[in-house]
Structures are given as C-alpha cells and as structure tokens.
Amino acid sequence: KTGNKLHSVKPTLGFRNDSFRPSRREEVVFSRIRIGHSKITRSFIFNRGVQPECVPCQCPFTIKHILLYCVDFEPIRRKYFSASTMLSLFADVHVDKIFDYLREINVFSKI
Numbered sequence: 001k002t003g004n005k006l007h008s009v010k011p012t013l014g015f016r017n018d019s020f021r022p023s024r025r026e027e028v029v030f031s032r033i034r035i036g037h038s039k040i041t042r043s044f045i046f047n048r049g050v051q052p053e054c055v056p057c058q059c060p061f062t063i064k065h066i067l068l069y070c071v072d073f074e075p076i077r078r079k080y081f082s083a084s085t086m087l088s089l090f091a092d093v094h095v096d097k098i099f100d101y102l103r104e105i106n107v108f109s110k111i
Contacts, residue, residue, distance in 0.1 A: 026099065028111075029099070029102070029108060029111045030095055030099075032063070032111050033063050033067065033098070033102075033111060034090065036062060036063045036064060037063075038063055038110070038111040039110055039111065040052075040061075040107055040110040040111060041061055041062050041063055041066075054070055054072075056070070056071055056072050057069070057070055057071055057072075063111075064086060066102075066105070066107060067083075067086070067089060067098070067101075068083060068084065068085070068086070068089065073101075073105050076101060076104050076105055077101060079101075079104075080093075080097045080098070080100055080101040080104075081093040081097050081098065081101065
C-alpha cells in the first residue's frame, strides 16, 4: 500500500542494517522517527487534546515536518543534511547526523 506513511520510509520489506545503535535510547529514537510517532508529536492523542501546530509554519507539528520542512530549523538542518523525502533522508544520511540535528534543536530527548 503506497499511501502508508511507513512506505515513504521503506518501500520494500527486508532486513534493516541500520538499526543496531550503541544505546537503547538511540534505538528507540531511531525507531520512533522512522515511523513518525513520538511523545512530542503524538501525545495529544493520549491526552485527548488537539494536534500541536508548528507556530511559524502554521501546520501540524510532525516528525516529518521537524526533519524536512520547518523553516525555524532550516539553517540547523542544512548543517547536518539535505533531504527532500523521508526515504532519501534514511537512505542517504547517516543516523548520527540526524541525531546531532535533533539534539541541536532540542527535541531528541522529547521523542
């Protein structure tokens, strides 16, 4: 099913050779950003609240938005990677660069 958000990250099934992280926390964060579910972006569901919105962009605050589109994070994002899709991000960018970016924008611990 190509409309599935997981398909945009990994269109074919098979072994993931990029998963074995040095710490459990990094493994959890990596899995969460790949599937697009995190405390910072999805906790509204459990709290029965409204979906958070990115203030400067005025759009839903999602993992995809944080990683690829947010204008507030663009200068920092350019320091670490350039990707236009989730597929290219996870295929072409080393996960340590993604983690460094998330740490610098202060969301790594909130994922």
